[in-house]
Amino acid sequence: MHREHADPRALRRSGMDASTPLQSDLATSPFRVDRDRVASSPFFARLGGVTQVVSSTGSGLLVHNRLTHSLKVAQAARAIAERLGARPELVGVLDKLGGCDPDVVEAAALAHDLGHPPFGHLGEQVLDRLARHRFGLSDGFEGNAQSFRIVTTTDVRGPAAVGLDLTVAVRAAMLKYPWTRLSYPKPHPKDLRVPPRGAAEPPDAPGTGAAKFSAYVTELDDLTQARAFYAGRVEPWQQTVEASVMDTADDIAYAIHDLEDFYRVGVLQHATVSTELNTWLDHAVDLAGISAADLAAQERQPGRSLEALRRRLHLKDSWAVDDDAFAQAVAMVRTELVGGLLAVPFDGSVEAEQAVAAFSARWTRRLVDAVGVLDEPSTRSGHVVLAVQQWHEVQVLKFVHRRFVLLRPDLALHQRGQARLLTALVEALEQWATDRHEADRLPRRLHDLIELATSEYTALARTDPSSLVGATGDTPSGPDAVRALARGRAVVDFVASLTDNQAAALLDALSGRTGQLWTDAFVL
Template identity: 90%
Template sequence: MHREHDDPRTLRRSGGDSATPVPADLAASPFRVDRDRVASSPFFARLGGVTQVVSSAGSGLLVHNRLTHSLKVAQAARAIAERLGSRPELVGVLDKLGGCDPDVVEAASLAHDLGHPPFGHLGEQVLDRLARHRFGLSDGFEGNAQSFRIVTTTDVRGPAALGLDLTVAVRAAMLKYPWTRLSYPQPHPRELAAPPRGAAEPPDAPGTGSAKFSAYVTELDDLTQAREFYAGRLEPWQQTVEASVMDTADDIAYAIHDLEDFHRVGVLQHATVSAELNTWLDHAIELASLSAVDLAAQARRPGRSLEALRRRLHAKDSWAVDDDAFAQAVAKVRAELVDGLLSVPFDGSVEAEQAVAAFSARWTRRLVDSVGVVEEPTTRSGHVVLAVRQWHEVQVLKFVHRRFVLLRPDLALHQRGQARLLTALVEALEQWVTDRHEADRLPRRLHDLVELAGAEYASLARTDPAALVGATGETPSGPDAVQGLARGRAVVDFIASLTDNQAAALLDALSGRTGQLWTDAFVL
């Protein structure tokens, strides 16, 4: 009879027997244990204070933060996994590819955003720049890699006070981009003719490695152990099926819930969205005939941005894009979003709340129900995919969010202030960490992180010094240089574990802008 502890997917980093949970665990299933460990983590709780796109303060019943986003991703991911598992024709395929367990995808979905720093993606970009250029850390900062570092290394609530000691399957399912920035695996996926999503280098930063990746060099052992079971089943750069489910659910949640939020706070305006979609639908042939130069010159006129999206999809995802499906998707979004949800301004009434809820539920079910499995996908796709029509609809929904929310000057103004705040906080904490006269009064958490990173980088300097080559192309030499890397990683780890309010309050205190000696915004 098959026993759970014979299943290699249930192995933990510690080598412990997953079939015999430690006393603190309540569940019997190892994957449910993982789900509970993530949900009980203080890193998970802090997501309630981390921005998704804008702060939820003063915006009515709900604007999504990273916590509510993670819960909705987990909800959609579990539903997808259960639907796929109930289809008899997929049972053999899923088993051949390594499995698709609803508990695994739920645990990975809850954990996927643990590493998001204060102020969301803006914070991610700022910390990456500072990590690489100020501290010389070769793999900088990346939210997915930080999530993996938390569950394997910096979270202390696990049985051994070193990460959460999750199973192979759940750790592998967290690896949306199963490679490091520069060096693993070899050949590196950024060198493929058609690199997987996220693996290519940013066009404005050649030589820096992949734009997205799911593990730092310090967690390479955890990545390779988590992926060992899938060798021979998947290419080294391919997501597991469970990671692909999580990734798809993340796309669904992002496409729908951010639109809800900005309708709720009055940012997403009916007239401008309507003009963009209707102009493209009425003049699609004419817009398709414009040269690239003319299209760019007319970028601010309605319909042009949507035409630019259609061309970008052809350039990047020619395997999936279809002009008829694209046109149908634009018409569908116009009918449901423009003529439906946005046609009546949100006023906080019962009717308005029900309209938002109905829009969200209808779209979530439509997209979740359309998910299928491809046994041999293109390098640009995982094994779990949306149907052609729904894939195009998600691209159009995400376009509306980007075009009419993310590119707004007032949001940019707000985010530039957040970027300055994080930059100043990094500088202030670096000064504190390097002040030998204040070494005894360093926050204990930051002190512990410096010690942890010091051991990691000293080990890498002995065993794999090439992994420490920074933005200058030079290998750090000597204990001072290695300790400098450790201090930089510790400062980044510390700041990435703060909420938005904690980051602001900590900088106020470090800048002498507050007379309050004790604050509940942070604990030192």
């Protein structure tokens, strides 16, 4: 096919026209090829050993990991895309905004968590802190940006051993937060009057840039290339429609299957959830009249946390929140979750498993069927949105998970240990990489990552030194400073590519706590 007739959405990162697949690709559709490349990647396979919320190591096969989560997101994303595409009244809108292909959203959904490090979001926070403060990397670490880095740069299973050479559409669909932490686009979305979701700076860390972002400065060229087709179709800070589908599917899967997990392992208890929801429903008017200070002081009392959620939604998402819809959502979740699923403790029986499956299927269909398209959404929303009632239900479902699972002290106990483990592992690998007597015996993968990052940061220091300004506010000067940045990025890349068990086993070996010489934990 001549280039002038090529589908611009199907152009690959390398610039190749994707209309003719390579011999190594089984599919004929370029977007299906992308889906297959992601699913065949070792970075995708490793997600089976990466924590979603808690590690599956101590709980058998009862809880989701990042792999099963990604599969469910892909399932929901494809279903949403197919439903939207089947609605004649949306065809023109979807085409105007840049398209909505089921293969694209499925590929992006499978790839969206490739960059999640060991131990889930806890690992993400630890690596970000170390990247910024220990290594001086201006954009730190972020799981979404790491996923984009993998498919464009560090995965070696693509045709040219530089990323997976995915199409424009799939790469753009992965950009849930289509900006860098600090510098792109200009003006940066964090400075908008109402910043997009994820773009605002963390309130406890002013000056650090967007809380969420989907590309590091090393992949800025890839971001701009992937987004060029969508210029004039969506705003520079807006998700593409396909990214919005993926993001919505991620929210749906997260809201449902984490509740399912913690019911099955006995963590989510009927009495505590019931008391919280019933107290708020019975005393909503009185709770609405409590001052902010008194509400904070009473946060451990039933109903107060749910009232705090209602107020937080008004503050952050006034474009969507509706008090009547919120009350209906609380009542709906009480009926379905408290009066249904949690009413009978999980005992592993056929009946119990069927009840969990029915709950999950019923809620997934309810939410997937409630997705629509907005031609001109709020800056806090993508073009693809849940209906008002279902949006509120997702907020309440996610609240239950956060309030009764994520805030548990026993989970915090394990996470503090995991944070210490990751910190010690990063420090040990950095020491090894800077030991001039032993650096030539580094794991080959880490050695290759250091060489890659050195070439990237050397080029940035020459062409855009301001992008390398770190937490201290200083611009790195001289080859040693640039090599230090590259070494830090490579160590972070390396650690982020491990499973939970690999991270623990590698630290044991580096600490001299194991006598095992050859182990699959080190096949990296």
